[in-house]
Amino acid sequence: MAQIYNFSAGPAVLPVSVVHQVQSELVSYKNSGMSIMEISHRSSLYTDMEAEAEENLRKLMRIPAEYDVLFLQGGGTLQFAMVPLNLAKGNNQVGYIDSGHWAQRAIEEAQLVPKIKTDVVASAASTNYTTLPEVPKLKKQYDYIHLTLNNTIEGTMYRKLPENLKHQLLVGDMSSNIMAQRYNVEDFGLIYAGAQKNIGPAGMTVVIVKHELLDDKLELPAMLSYVKQAAKHSALNTPPVFAIYVAGLVFKWLLEQGGVEEMQKRNEKKAELLYNYLDSSSLFNAPVTKDARSLTNIPFVTGNAELDQRFIADAQESGLVNLKGHRSVGGMRASLYNAFPFEGVQKLIEFMERFEQSVGGNR
Numbered sequence: 001m002a003q004i005y006n007f008s009a010g011p012a013v014l015p016v017s018v019v020h021q022v023q024s025e026l027v028s029y030k031n032s033g034m035s036i037m038e039i040s041h042r043s044s045l046y047t048d049m050e051a052e053a054e055e056n057l058r059k060l061m062r063i064p065a066e067y068d069v070l071f072l073q074g075g076g077t078l079q080f081a082m083v084p085l086n087l088a089k090g091n092n093q094v095g096y097i098d099s100g101h102w103a104q105r106a107i108e109e110a111q112l113v114p115k116i117k118t119d120v121v122a123s124a125a126s127t128n129y130t131t132l133p134e135v136p137k138l139k140k141q142y143d144y145i146h147l148t149l150n151n152t153i154e155g156t157m158y159r160k161l162p163e164n165l166k167h168q169l170l171v172g173d174m175s176s177n178i179m180a181q182r183y184n185v186e187d188f189g190l191i192y193a194g195a196q197k198n199i200g201p202a203g204m205t206v207v208i209v210k211h212e213l214l215d216d217k218l219e220l221p222a223m224l225s226y227v228k229q230a231a232k233h234s235a236l237n238t239p240p241v242f243a244i245y246v247a248g249l250v251f252k253w254l255l256e257q258g259g260v261e262e263m264q265k266r267n268e269k270k271a272e273l274l275y276n277y278l279d280s281s282s283l284f285n286a287p288v289t290k291d292a293r294s295l296t297n298i299p300f301v302t303g304n305a306e307l308d309q310r311f312i313a314d315a316q317e318s319g320l321v322n323l324k325g326h327r328s329v330g331g332m333r334a335s336l337y338n339a340f341p342f343e344g345v346q347k348l349i350e351f352m353e354r355f356e357q358s359v360g361g362n363r
């Protein structure tokens with residue numbers, strides 16, 4: 001099989017050694033004679049596997065004991081609703097930072113929850129989301145402020161948290177950069193991430209929530225309630241066993257590689273290589289302002305939609321696949337998640353140099 005480099009934004013590339021391990025133990029998990037897909041979620045085969053995955057995630061992210069770790073279903077999108085349902089209670093005022101497409105989806109869902117006032121406290125609309133929003137000093141204390149740490153589609157990312165959010169309870173959507181760089185879990189009341197970008201297969205969502213925020217007096221349907229999910233260790237109903245299993249293997253892989261610090265170093269190296277090339281190219285251009293650039297999702301354009309299309313098709317033929325940008329922004333996007341190898345970035349740049357020469361370097 002020819003070497004393929006998968007630049008998909010999600011579902012995304014997995015560590016190749018993890019995929020091989022899945023293959024090698026798929027028919028009989030731990031010599032049980034059953035596949036991981038066939039075991040009971042009430043068996044110790046499952047509960048041991050789940051406990052180890054949680055323990056390794058706690059190590060990787062340095063999650064303090066006063067936080068619960070949940071492995072839920074419904075993707076990042078269900079969290080858009082679960083967060084306001086569970087956490088908007090004090091004065092029913094919640095604040096959102098409009099940093100792009102996914103932040104807007106989160107805002108729309110919060111607005112559908114009855115009796116909640118949703119304020120958009122900052123927006124990057126005026127720069128077409130090529131910068132991060134300027135967050136002003138906030139006059140109110142909100143139940144929480146929701147922040148999308150990495151904007152998967154627009155390619156902006158918070159390397160540091162905005163100063164003016166210091167005294168607010170923060171909820172962070174880390175779907176596309178969880179464990180790509182170090183964040184301090186204690187800076188957040190709740191963190192969530194759909195697995196299929198920087199963790200594992202789709203079907204599982206990581207939720208990390210400060211225990212004191214869980215309210216057992218809230219009357220919510222069980223599947224929508226953090227406190228009920230936490231009480232049952234995410235096994236209130238049949239959990240996504242296979243997705244948790246693969247995520248657990250990825251967590252082990254991350255620890256073997258040197259953890260989040262090592263991933264951050266590698267991701268910085270990969271991203272820097274590509275941004276440096278983009279900034280020096282006379283054909284390609286990275287639209288995101290330098291101080292807001294994402295480590296994991298890097299959009300770029302030629303400025304000519306036809307040329308973009310040709311580039312994507314030619315790259316595909318050379319084994320550089322899934323470089324098409326999101327339909328809302330067009331152009332190209334290279335997603336360089338933890339499992340994406342450095343050589344893939346080198347190959348992409350070599351290909352871009354050849355393409356640039358072939359069209360004469362003229363925009």
Ligand SMILES: *Cc1c(COP(=O)(O)O)cnc(C)c1O
Binds near residue numbers: 078102152174176197
């Ligand atoms: C992909 C994505 C989502 C939506 O994730 P699903 O798991 O498909 O619901 C939410 N937020 C961000 C930042 C994303 O990148």
